[in-house]
Amino acid sequence: MxxxxxxxxxxxxxxxxxxxxxxxxxxxxxxxxxxxxxxxxxxxxxxxxxxxxxxxxxxxxxxxxxxxxxxxxxxxxxxxxxxxPWVVRLSVDANAAADDALTLKDQAGNPFEPSAVFADDQGGILFADTSAPPRIAVLHDHDLELFADHAKLADDSLSGEFRWNNGVALALESVRLDDVASRFGxxxxxxxxx
CATH class of the missing domain: 3.10.540 (duf1285 like fold)
Known part of the structure:
Protein backbone atom coordinates (compact mmCIF):
# COMPACT_ATOMS: atom_id res chain seq x y z
CA MET A 1 0.00 0.00 0.00
CA PRO A 85 -9.47 -11.45 -8.36
CA TRP A 86 -6.48 -12.00 -10.65
CA VAL A 87 -6.07 -12.37 -14.41
CA VAL A 88 -2.85 -13.80 -15.82
CA ARG A 89 -1.14 -13.68 -19.19
CA LEU A 90 0.93 -16.63 -20.37
CA SER A 91 3.89 -16.03 -22.66
CA VAL A 92 7.15 -17.58 -23.76
CA ASP A 93 10.01 -16.13 -21.71
CA ALA A 94 12.29 -14.50 -24.30
CA ASN A 95 15.08 -14.12 -21.70
CA ALA A 96 15.21 -17.80 -20.72
CA ALA A 97 17.81 -20.24 -22.00
CA ALA A 98 15.19 -22.88 -22.84
CA ASP A 99 13.13 -22.27 -25.96
CA ASP A 100 9.90 -23.34 -24.29
CA ALA A 101 10.28 -21.54 -20.93
CA LEU A 102 7.04 -19.89 -19.95
CA THR A 103 6.12 -16.95 -17.80
CA LEU A 104 2.86 -15.98 -16.13
CA LYS A 105 2.16 -12.39 -15.08
CA ASP A 106 -0.87 -10.97 -13.33
CA GLN A 107 -2.81 -7.88 -14.45
CA ALA A 108 -0.37 -5.67 -12.53
CA GLY A 109 2.60 -7.15 -14.41
CA ASN A 110 3.89 -9.15 -11.41
CA PRO A 111 5.19 -12.71 -11.74
CA PHE A 112 2.72 -15.47 -10.95
CA GLU A 113 4.29 -18.84 -10.05
CA PRO A 114 1.67 -21.58 -10.52
CA SER A 115 1.22 -24.43 -8.06
CA ALA A 116 -2.01 -25.81 -9.54
CA VAL A 117 -4.06 -25.51 -12.72
CA PHE A 118 -7.80 -25.98 -13.24
CA ALA A 119 -10.22 -26.17 -16.16
CA ASP A 120 -13.73 -24.92 -15.52
CA ASP A 121 -16.84 -26.37 -17.15
CA GLN A 122 -17.07 -23.37 -19.51
CA GLY A 123 -13.58 -23.80 -21.00
CA GLY A 124 -11.76 -21.32 -18.74
CA ILE A 125 -8.30 -22.09 -17.38
CA LEU A 126 -7.37 -21.04 -13.86
CA PHE A 127 -4.08 -21.04 -11.99
CA ALA A 128 -3.42 -21.04 -8.26
CA ASP A 129 -0.05 -19.66 -7.23
CA THR A 130 2.49 -20.52 -4.55
CA SER A 131 1.65 -17.64 -2.18
CA ALA A 132 -0.03 -18.23 1.16
CA PRO A 133 -2.97 -18.16 0.92
CA PRO A 134 -2.83 -19.01 -2.80
CA ARG A 135 -4.13 -16.47 -5.28
CA ILE A 136 -6.48 -17.76 -7.98
CA ALA A 137 -6.33 -16.27 -11.47
CA VAL A 138 -8.12 -16.87 -14.72
CA LEU A 139 -5.97 -17.16 -17.85
CA HIS A 140 -6.63 -14.42 -20.40
CA ASP A 141 -8.57 -15.98 -23.27
CA HIS A 142 -6.00 -14.80 -25.84
CA ASP A 143 -3.49 -17.20 -24.26
CA LEU A 144 -5.54 -20.40 -24.49
CA GLU A 145 -3.73 -21.59 -27.62
CA LEU A 146 -0.31 -21.20 -25.98
CA PHE A 147 -1.68 -23.05 -22.95
CA ALA A 148 -2.90 -25.88 -25.21
CA ASP A 149 0.56 -26.08 -26.81
CA HIS A 150 1.98 -26.91 -23.36
CA ALA A 151 -0.84 -29.12 -22.13
CA LYS A 152 -1.74 -32.74 -22.60
CA LEU A 153 -5.51 -32.90 -22.36
CA ALA A 154 -7.73 -35.93 -21.87
CA ASP A 155 -10.72 -36.47 -24.13
CA ASP A 156 -12.98 -34.59 -21.70
CA SER A 157 -10.70 -31.48 -21.91
CA LEU A 158 -11.19 -31.05 -18.17
CA SER A 159 -8.29 -33.25 -17.07
CA GLY A 160 -4.74 -33.87 -18.13
CA GLU A 161 -1.58 -31.94 -17.33
CA PHE A 162 0.11 -28.62 -18.02
CA ARG A 163 3.85 -28.68 -18.66
CA TRP A 164 5.37 -25.77 -16.75
CA ASN A 165 9.04 -24.81 -16.61
CA ASN A 166 11.91 -27.12 -15.63
CA GLY A 167 9.91 -30.22 -16.49
CA VAL A 168 7.23 -29.57 -13.88
CA ALA A 169 3.91 -31.13 -14.85
CA LEU A 170 0.89 -29.69 -13.07
CA ALA A 171 -2.17 -31.93 -13.01
CA LEU A 172 -5.15 -30.27 -14.70
CA GLU A 173 -8.07 -30.48 -12.27
CA SER A 174 -11.68 -29.78 -13.13
CA VAL A 175 -13.80 -27.21 -11.31
CA ARG A 176 -17.31 -25.92 -11.88
CA LEU A 177 -17.44 -22.22 -12.75
CA ASP A 178 -20.19 -21.73 -10.16
CA ASP A 179 -17.95 -23.19 -7.44
CA VAL A 180 -14.78 -21.16 -8.08
CA ALA A 181 -15.56 -18.20 -5.79
CA SER A 182 -16.57 -20.34 -2.81
CA ARG A 183 -13.75 -22.85 -3.31
CA PHE A 184 -11.09 -20.14 -3.43
CA GLY A 185 -12.66 -17.80 -0.86
Whole structure:
Protein backbone atom coordinates (compact mmCIF):
# COMPACT_ATOMS: atom_id res chain seq x y z
CA MET A 1 0.00 0.00 0.00
CA UNK A 2 1.31 3.46 -0.89
CA UNK A 3 2.50 5.69 1.98
CA UNK A 4 0.15 8.48 0.86
CA UNK A 5 -2.78 6.06 1.23
CA UNK A 6 -1.65 5.02 4.73
CA UNK A 7 -1.42 8.71 5.71
CA UNK A 8 -4.92 9.40 4.36
CA UNK A 9 -6.33 6.43 6.30
CA UNK A 10 -4.73 7.70 9.51
CA UNK A 11 -6.08 11.22 8.94
CA UNK A 12 -9.62 10.17 7.88
CA UNK A 13 -10.27 6.68 9.32
CA UNK A 14 -14.06 6.65 8.97
CA UNK A 15 -14.70 7.43 5.29
CA UNK A 16 -17.56 5.21 4.03
CA UNK A 17 -16.66 2.57 1.45
CA UNK A 18 -18.35 2.31 -1.93
CA UNK A 19 -19.35 -0.56 -4.19
CA UNK A 20 -20.22 -0.96 -7.84
CA UNK A 21 -17.95 1.76 -9.23
CA UNK A 22 -14.88 -0.30 -10.13
CA UNK A 23 -14.63 -3.60 -11.98
CA UNK A 24 -11.84 -5.99 -12.89
CA UNK A 25 -13.07 -7.72 -16.03
CA UNK A 26 -12.23 -11.23 -17.16
CA UNK A 27 -9.38 -9.92 -19.33
CA UNK A 28 -7.66 -8.00 -16.53
CA UNK A 29 -8.95 -4.55 -17.50
CA UNK A 30 -9.89 -2.13 -14.76
CA UNK A 31 -13.20 -0.43 -15.61
CA UNK A 32 -15.03 2.57 -14.17
CA UNK A 33 -18.74 1.95 -13.77
CA UNK A 34 -20.89 5.06 -13.51
CA UNK A 35 -24.52 4.92 -12.41
CA UNK A 36 -25.75 4.15 -15.93
CA UNK A 37 -23.30 1.23 -16.29
CA UNK A 38 -24.31 -0.11 -12.89
CA UNK A 39 -28.03 0.18 -13.69
CA UNK A 40 -27.65 -1.58 -17.06
CA UNK A 41 -25.22 -4.20 -15.76
CA UNK A 42 -22.57 -3.21 -18.30
CA UNK A 43 -18.89 -3.57 -17.43
CA UNK A 44 -18.19 0.15 -17.77
CA UNK A 45 -15.41 2.12 -19.43
CA UNK A 46 -11.83 0.74 -19.45
CA UNK A 47 -9.31 2.81 -17.50
CA UNK A 48 -6.35 3.68 -19.74
CA UNK A 49 -4.42 6.22 -17.63
CA UNK A 50 -1.12 4.47 -16.75
CA UNK A 51 -0.52 6.33 -13.47
CA UNK A 52 -4.05 5.55 -12.26
CA UNK A 53 -3.69 1.89 -13.24
CA UNK A 54 -0.43 1.70 -11.30
CA UNK A 55 -2.07 3.32 -8.26
CA UNK A 56 -4.97 0.86 -8.36
CA UNK A 57 -2.67 -2.15 -8.74
CA UNK A 58 -0.42 -1.08 -5.83
CA UNK A 59 -3.39 -0.54 -3.52
CA UNK A 60 -5.46 -3.61 -4.43
CA UNK A 61 -6.15 -5.87 -1.44
CA UNK A 62 -8.62 -8.29 0.09
CA UNK A 63 -10.60 -7.95 3.31
CA UNK A 64 -11.27 -10.70 5.84
CA UNK A 65 -14.52 -11.70 4.05
CA UNK A 66 -12.83 -12.30 0.67
CA UNK A 67 -14.00 -9.02 -0.85
CA UNK A 68 -11.38 -7.34 -3.03
CA UNK A 69 -10.98 -3.59 -2.91
CA UNK A 70 -8.89 -0.66 -4.08
CA UNK A 71 -7.86 1.59 -1.20
CA UNK A 72 -8.32 5.05 -2.75
CA UNK A 73 -6.82 7.25 -0.08
CA UNK A 74 -9.14 6.99 2.91
CA UNK A 75 -11.96 5.36 0.90
CA UNK A 76 -12.24 1.64 0.27
CA UNK A 77 -13.64 1.00 -3.22
CA UNK A 78 -14.91 -2.57 -3.47
CA UNK A 79 -14.26 -4.25 -6.81
CA UNK A 80 -16.76 -6.14 -8.93
CA UNK A 81 -14.94 -9.17 -10.34
CA UNK A 82 -15.60 -10.35 -13.88
CA UNK A 83 -14.45 -13.77 -12.68
CA UNK A 84 -11.44 -14.06 -10.35
CA PRO A 85 -9.47 -11.45 -8.36
CA TRP A 86 -6.48 -12.00 -10.65
CA VAL A 87 -6.07 -12.37 -14.41
CA VAL A 88 -2.85 -13.80 -15.82
CA ARG A 89 -1.14 -13.68 -19.19
CA LEU A 90 0.93 -16.63 -20.37
CA SER A 91 3.89 -16.03 -22.66
CA VAL A 92 7.15 -17.58 -23.76
CA ASP A 93 10.01 -16.13 -21.71
CA ALA A 94 12.29 -14.50 -24.30
CA ASN A 95 15.08 -14.12 -21.70
CA ALA A 96 15.21 -17.80 -20.72
CA ALA A 97 17.81 -20.24 -22.00
CA ALA A 98 15.19 -22.88 -22.84
CA ASP A 99 13.13 -22.27 -25.96
CA ASP A 100 9.90 -23.34 -24.29
CA ALA A 101 10.28 -21.54 -20.93
CA LEU A 102 7.04 -19.89 -19.95
CA THR A 103 6.12 -16.95 -17.80
CA LEU A 104 2.86 -15.98 -16.13
CA LYS A 105 2.16 -12.39 -15.08
CA ASP A 106 -0.87 -10.97 -13.33
CA GLN A 107 -2.81 -7.88 -14.45
CA ALA A 108 -0.37 -5.67 -12.53
CA GLY A 109 2.60 -7.15 -14.41
CA ASN A 110 3.89 -9.15 -11.41
CA PRO A 111 5.19 -12.71 -11.74
CA PHE A 112 2.72 -15.47 -10.95
CA GLU A 113 4.29 -18.84 -10.05
CA PRO A 114 1.67 -21.58 -10.52
CA SER A 115 1.22 -24.43 -8.06
CA ALA A 116 -2.01 -25.81 -9.54
CA VAL A 117 -4.06 -25.51 -12.72
CA PHE A 118 -7.80 -25.98 -13.24
CA ALA A 119 -10.22 -26.17 -16.16
CA ASP A 120 -13.73 -24.92 -15.52
CA ASP A 121 -16.84 -26.37 -17.15
CA GLN A 122 -17.07 -23.37 -19.51
CA GLY A 123 -13.58 -23.80 -21.00
CA GLY A 124 -11.76 -21.32 -18.74
CA ILE A 125 -8.30 -22.09 -17.38
CA LEU A 126 -7.37 -21.04 -13.86
CA PHE A 127 -4.08 -21.04 -11.99
CA ALA A 128 -3.42 -21.04 -8.26
CA ASP A 129 -0.05 -19.66 -7.23
CA THR A 130 2.49 -20.52 -4.55
CA SER A 131 1.65 -17.64 -2.18
CA ALA A 132 -0.03 -18.23 1.16
CA PRO A 133 -2.97 -18.16 0.92
CA PRO A 134 -2.83 -19.01 -2.80
CA ARG A 135 -4.13 -16.47 -5.28
CA ILE A 136 -6.48 -17.76 -7.98
CA ALA A 137 -6.33 -16.27 -11.47
CA VAL A 138 -8.12 -16.87 -14.72
CA LEU A 139 -5.97 -17.16 -17.85
CA HIS A 140 -6.63 -14.42 -20.40
CA ASP A 141 -8.57 -15.98 -23.27
CA HIS A 142 -6.00 -14.80 -25.84
CA ASP A 143 -3.49 -17.20 -24.26
CA LEU A 144 -5.54 -20.40 -24.49
CA GLU A 145 -3.73 -21.59 -27.62
CA LEU A 146 -0.31 -21.20 -25.98
CA PHE A 147 -1.68 -23.05 -22.95
CA ALA A 148 -2.90 -25.88 -25.21
CA ASP A 149 0.56 -26.08 -26.81
CA HIS A 150 1.98 -26.91 -23.36
CA ALA A 151 -0.84 -29.12 -22.13
CA LYS A 152 -1.74 -32.74 -22.60
CA LEU A 153 -5.51 -32.90 -22.36
CA ALA A 154 -7.73 -35.93 -21.87
CA ASP A 155 -10.72 -36.47 -24.13
CA ASP A 156 -12.98 -34.59 -21.70
CA SER A 157 -10.70 -31.48 -21.91
CA LEU A 158 -11.19 -31.05 -18.17
CA SER A 159 -8.29 -33.25 -17.07
CA GLY A 160 -4.74 -33.87 -18.13
CA GLU A 161 -1.58 -31.94 -17.33
CA PHE A 162 0.11 -28.62 -18.02
CA ARG A 163 3.85 -28.68 -18.66
CA TRP A 164 5.37 -25.77 -16.75
CA ASN A 165 9.04 -24.81 -16.61
CA ASN A 166 11.91 -27.12 -15.63
CA GLY A 167 9.91 -30.22 -16.49
CA VAL A 168 7.23 -29.57 -13.88
CA ALA A 169 3.91 -31.13 -14.85
CA LEU A 170 0.89 -29.69 -13.07
CA ALA A 171 -2.17 -31.93 -13.01
CA LEU A 172 -5.15 -30.27 -14.70
CA GLU A 173 -8.07 -30.48 -12.27
CA SER A 174 -11.68 -29.78 -13.13
CA VAL A 175 -13.80 -27.21 -11.31
CA ARG A 176 -17.31 -25.92 -11.88
CA LEU A 177 -17.44 -22.22 -12.75
CA ASP A 178 -20.19 -21.73 -10.16
CA ASP A 179 -17.95 -23.19 -7.44
CA VAL A 180 -14.78 -21.16 -8.08
CA ALA A 181 -15.56 -18.20 -5.79
CA SER A 182 -16.57 -20.34 -2.81
CA ARG A 183 -13.75 -22.85 -3.31
CA PHE A 184 -11.09 -20.14 -3.43
CA GLY A 185 -12.66 -17.80 -0.86
CA UNK A 186 -13.51 -14.61 -2.73
CA UNK A 187 -16.65 -12.56 -3.36
CA UNK A 188 -17.34 -11.65 -7.00
CA UNK A 189 -19.83 -8.89 -6.25
CA UNK A 190 -19.33 -7.19 -2.87
CA UNK A 191 -22.37 -5.00 -3.50
CA UNK A 192 -24.54 -8.11 -3.47
CA UNK A 193 -23.08 -9.10 -0.09
CA UNK A 194 -23.52 -5.71 1.61
Missing amino acids: DDIVKQALAKWPNVPSCTGWLMLDRRGNWRMRDEAAQASGSPGVPIRHEALLGFINRNYECDERGQWFFQNGPQRVYVELGYT FVQSPAAKA
